[in-house]
Amino acid sequence: MTDITTVKQRFGIIGTSPLLDRALEVALRVAPTDLTVLVTGESGVGKEFFPQVIHAYSARKHNKYIAVNCAAIPEGTIDSELFGHEKGAFTGALEARKGYFEEADGGTIFLDEVAELPHSTQARLLRVLQTGEFIRVGSSKVQKTNVRVVAATNVNLQEAIAKGRFREDLYYRLGTVPILVPSLRERPEDIPLLFRRFAADVAVQYRMPAVTLDDSAREMLMHYYWRGNIRQLKNVAEQISAIEQTRVISAEVLAKYLPPQGGGAPMAAGAPHPDDMTTERELLYKVLFDMRADINDLKRMMAELIQGTGRCPEPARDIKALLPTSTQSSFVPAVVPVASAYPHASAPVYAESEVVTDEPPREMTKADMQREQIVRALRRNNGRRREAAAELFMSERTLYRKIKELGIEEI
Numbered sequence: 472m473t474d475i476t477t478v479k480q481r482f483g484i485i486g487t488s489p490l491l492d493r494a495l496e497v498a499l500r501v502a503p504t505d506l507t508v509l510v511t512g513e514s515g516v517g518k519e520f521f522p523q524v525i526h527a528y529s530a531r532k533h534n535k536y537i538a539v540n541c542a543a544i545p546e547g548t549i550d551s552e553l554f555g556h557e558k559g560a561f562t563g564a565l566e567a568r569k570g571y572f573e574e575a576d577g578g579t580i581f582l583d584e585v586a587e588l589p590h591s592t593q594a595r596l597l598r599v600l601q602t603g604e605f606i607r608v609g610s611s612k613v614q615k616t617n618v619r620v621v622a623a624t625n626v627n628l629q630e631a632i633a634k635g636r637f638r639e640d641l642y643y644r645l646g647t648v649p650i651l652v653p654s655l656r657e658r659p660e661d662i663p664l665l666f667r668r669f670a671a672d673v674a675v676q677y678r679m680p681a682v683t684l685d686d687s688a689r690e691m692l693m694h695y696y697w698r699g700n701i702r703q704l705k706n707v708a709e710q711i712s713a714i715e716q717t718r719v720i721s722a723e724v725l726a727k728y729l730p731p732q733g734g735g736a737p738m739a740a741g742a743p744h745p746d747d748m749t750t751e752r753e754l755l756y757k758v759l760f761d762m763r764a765d766i767n768d769l770k771r772m773m774a775e776l777i778q779g780t781g782r783c784p785e786p787a788r789d790i791k792a793l794l795p796t797s798t799q800s801s802f803v804p805a806v807v808p809v810a811s812a813y814p815h816a817s818a819p820v821y822a823e824s825e826v827v828t829d830e831p832p833r834e835m836t837k838a839d840m841q842r843e844q845i846v847r848a849l850r851r852n853n854g855r856r857r858e859a860a861a862e863l864f865m866s867e868r869t870l871y872r873k874i875k876e877l878g879i880e881e882i
């Protein structure tokens with residue numbers, strides 16, 4: 472049997488706490504079966520690793536793995552996304568389309584935020600779990616599929632059942648094997664390990680020395696409440712790495728990044744998502760973060776030019792790409808190549824038609840900055856929202872909401 476250390480290394484799962492090991496052990500043990508698994512735990516504890524582990528160590532591993540964020544799909548289209556539709560089933564259904572349950576035949580579907588499914592979809596899901604049968608929207612033909620379902624939620628499903636929001640029969644069917652992922656408070660020994668990993672990742676990504684914690688800061692970190700769990704810890708590590716000049720962090724400095732604990736009920740049904748509370752602040756940090764990396768890149772480019780090497784250190788990342796999209800149209804599109812054509816000139820030489828316009832720069836509002844960051848993250852990830860959300864330190868659900876709110880078009 473595969474040992475847990477191998478699994479952790481393969482998936483980049485940090486932690487040595489017995490509760491985490493126990494959860495991973497259960498995942499490994501049920502992986503080769505076809506049992507349905509329900510992964511629960513507070514927001515930000517790392518539930519997403521579990522369906523991946525289960526799929527990777529199952530006989531289905533060579534077939535499809537499809538992850539669906541149930542909260543991110545509008546209610547009106549979720550049935551068709553999951554189960555497909557026939558041509559003409561609804562306005563805009565110009566072609567017939569397979570749903571995820573048909574696509575993933577022989578594989579695994581991860582239903583994240585399963586508590587967000589509307590009632591009608593819950594009924595369809597129950598049927599496919601019980602019999603393997605489903606019907607495309609607009610069809611009357613019953614089809615069969617062989618899909619293993621792993622679901623996850625941070626919502627207290629018993630409460631949701633009591634409020635009539637979630638079907639009890641579906642709860643029992645989904646939770647054949649329950650896996651509870653521990654909160655960070657239940658595994659304080661993992662906190663310094665996680666912090667070190669996140670700080671090291673930032674250091675590599677932005678080519679800067681990693682921040683470390685002094686004893687007082689480590690103590691504070693381990694006793695903090697961590698409402699948003701690992702996601703919040705990751706945010707803090709990244710913010711500190713980006714903003715602080717000093718690389719050894721004291722408790723005094725750390726305290727600036729930890730919101731007051733007040734109350735501190737963990738994330739549960741109906742509670743505001745930590746992303747919702749901190750997204751704006753974090754996006755602003757991210758602006759600073761990116762600007763600092765850009766400035767470092769520009770400094771390096773300038774140093775190279777001044778030394779007369781005339782070589783752009785990172786050809787893929789030209790100056791235009793470093794500029795906010797809002798200023799790209801009015802800015803010099805290729806300063807470096809023009810200047811490098813005249814390596815002995817004392818100042819950069821601009822092609823005549825490319826000179827910066829006189830237009831006074833428009834002050835960016837907070838919404839502009841947020842839009843900017845989201846657009847950049849989406850571009851960097853070729854429009855993949857999951858990756859962009861991770862980079863922006865927010866859940867996919869929050870990213871979807873922001874995209875809608877800020878009127879960002881498809882990238």
Ligand SMILES: Nc1ncnc2c1ncn2[C@@H]1O[C@H](COP(=O)(O)OP(=O)(O)OP(=O)(O)O)[C@@H](O)[C@H]1O
Pocket residue numbers: 483484485486512513514515516517518519520624625665701702705861866
């Ligand atoms: N043990 C771990 N080691 C390293 N990174 C982790 C670990 N657990 C979680 N993370 C990171 O923390 C972040 C949040 O994890 P994840 O998205 O899986 O949380 P979640 O439990 O699914 O939260 P939500 O219920 O809000 O969707 C991710 O960036 C993930 O990579």
